[in-house]
Amino acid sequence: LHEEVVSFYDAVVRSNLGLSVINKNHELGWDFQYSLKKNELFIFPSESFNPQEIDLLDPRNYHLISPNIYRVQKFGELGSSGFWFRHHLETNLDNSKTLKSITYKEIYSHKGLEGIVKVRINHLGKIVQIGEY
Structure with a gap:
């Protein structure tokens, strides 16, 4: 990347x-691959979740998807200031080390972006589009 x-x-x-x-x-x-703008949403893979293996448009899967959706908070050069993502339900800007990878993600290499999927949601929180729009 x-x-x-x-x-x-x-x-x-x-x-x-x-x-x-x-x-x-x-x-x-x-x-x-995709663009990143502030407040856009991305689904991140984890050890127990691969967004490529489930139907992201099916509301029955939202309980699996929700813990892995993050919005773009801020970004700059990947190697220096990094890309910051905040969990989509998080309202506080608490950057304590204990909450890293739970309420926020800070990414400084391309490896951290592997496997992410861009999604668009409507005003009710339903995923309406997958990929670049």
């Missing part, structure tokens, strides 16, 4: 030039 961080300023410049904000046809031949 490779990342390309686009600042808000760069996004505006690209848009004003008639270019796509997200470069899906990269000159280095990278295949586009």
